[in-house]
Amino acid sequence: MNSYKTFEMRTAIHFGEGALGRLKELPYNRILIITDPYIAKSEMLNLITDPLKAGGKEFDVFSDVVPDAPVGKIADGVAKFLQYQPEAIVAVGGGSAMDSSKAIREFALKINNYGKVGLIAIPTTSGTGSEVTSFAVVNDTDAHVKYPLVADSLTADEAILDAELVRSVPPAVTADTGMDVFTHALESYVSTAHNEFSAALAEKAVEICGVFLLRCYLDGNDMHARQKMHVASCLAGLSFNTAGLGITHSMAHQLGAVFHVPHGRANAMLLPHVVEFNANINKRSRSQKEYLPAVKRYSNIAHILGLSSYNKVMSVNSLVNWIQFMLKEMNIPMSIQDLGTVTPDKYFGAIDRMADAALADACTANNPRIPTKEDIIEIYTKLWDC
Numbered sequence: 001m002n003s004y005k006t007f008e009m010r011t012a013i014h015f016g017e018g019a020l021g022r023l024k025e026l027p028y029n030r031i032l033i034i035t036d037p038y039i040a041k042s043e044m045l046n047l048i049t050d051p052l053k054a055g056g057k058e059f060d061v062f063s064d065v066v067p068d069a070p071v072g073k074i075a076d077g078v079a080k081f082l083q084y085q086p087e088a089i090v091a092v093g094g095g096s097a098m099d100s101s102k103a104i105r106e107f108a109l110k111i112n113n114y115g116k117v118g119l120i121a122i123p124t125t126s127g128t129g130s131e132v133t134s135f136a137v138v139n140d141t142d143a144h145v146k147y148p149l150v151a152d153s154l155t156a157d158e159a160i161l162d163a164e165l166v167r168s169v170p171p172a173v174t175a176d177t178g179m180d181v182f183t184h185a186l187e188s189y190v191s192t193a194h195n196e197f198s199a200a201l202a203e204k205a206v207e208i209c210g211v212f213l214l215r216c217y218l219d220g221n222d223m224h225a226r227q228k229m230h231v232a233s234c235l236a237g238l239s240f241n242t243a244g245l246g247i248t249h250s251m252a253h254q255l256g257a258v259f260h261v262p263h264g265r266a267n268a269m270l271l272p273h274v275v276e277f278n279a280n281i282n283k284r285s286r287s288q289k290e291y292l293p294a295v296k297r298y299s300n301i302a303h304i305l306g307l308s309s310y311n312k313v314m315s316v317n318s319l320v321n322w323i324q325f326m327l328k329e330m331n332i333p334m335s336i337q338d339l340g341t342v343t344p345d346k347y348f349g350a351i352d353r354m355a356d357a358a359l360a361d362a363c364t365a366n367n368p369r370i371p372t373k374e375d376i377i378e379i380y381t382k383l384w385d386c
């Protein structure tokens, strides 16, 4: 039996100053821009439409994207797509706009396949890496479950990285999305499907987060830091696209679907607990004769971040401390109780259902330690008032 792996990059990445000029040269003439209402009303949209006009392209705008890509809004987008019949979609926004666009193209072409339709993804947050991944996370609002759809056909043909589009991201969103980048890098680094290619990409993304994420949070106009984090987001996306993620994401998807906790924030809050679970190490641990496989890899990450590496237990604990320090510095709540938006009755009443959905989530398969339902319930329970 062959057990070889394939590392493939399906998306051409245009980056650096003037990258949006690529829009002038696109090999498509009829373009549907898909974005959210905030971006549609802002000056930012001119940065997209000006080069399209200069290139003589026809375009229309669907600006009805809402956070977390609910299926109802995707259906509206499919209707718009079928009515306008574009040659390509230009997705402009955070993960919600890019994931909605991926799902809209996928479903519309299943209904009416009239040939290839291009997808150009232009992120306006430094977070999801969706511009280069074959994932689209959609939200079944009736069932209160978020599903990652995974298919090569979802992948964008081109990505354009221009940090100017991220300048206006407010500090709280910079914090949440930046921790999403870090979580992608860390989960893909310890995933059971990690490989040398994914590891190289994740290591660079971690190094950039360690130096530049707080700088972006403290000064959104620090364009050097913004540019670095924009690239880190894409690197981490490429990494998890080949190596997968883990239960931080599986569990965060449920907190997003049931309690509308922003995606990156849910990851950031869960991550210290998942590191402790995957390593089977916590603040009370002593050194051990043998360690779980993730421990060595967490130690490498601690080393890249410049944290102490006296021994493995201390390395894992310093990584957990670093994550919790980042949460505090960027005013991300540590617990569900601290969010102030969820009652204990509602939270504890939802845990059993969230645990089932998290176990069934596509991201769980690559977690370095196989969780039981009780393990997931324990982590959700700790998260209430840690």
Ligand SMILES: NC(=O)c1ccc[n+]([C@@H]2O[C@H](COP(=O)([O-])OP(=O)(O)OC[C@H]3O[C@@H](n4cnc5c(N)ncnc54)[C@H](O)[C@@H]3O)[C@@H](O)[C@H]2O)c1
Binding pocket: 036, 038, 039, 066, 067, 068, 069, 093, 094, 095, 096, 097, 099, 124, 125, 127, 128, 129, 130, 133, 134, 135, 136, 137, 165, 166, 167, 168, 169, 170, 173, 177, 180, 263, 264
């Ligand atoms: N496809 C993937 O590979 C992947 C990976 C991780 C997460 N996701 C999904 O992506 C979604 C989250 O995406 P996100 O974190 O980018 O958030 P988002 O797209 O929901 O945007 C968050 C908020 O930031 C605003 N915003 C976006 N760009 C802005 C800008 N330049 N200036 C000011 N405000 C701006 C948006 O209007 C929105 O209110 C979730 O549904 C998550 O599950 C997808």
Ligand SMILES: [Fe+2]
Binding pocket: 128, 180, 184, 249, 263, 267
């Ligand atoms: Fe994510």
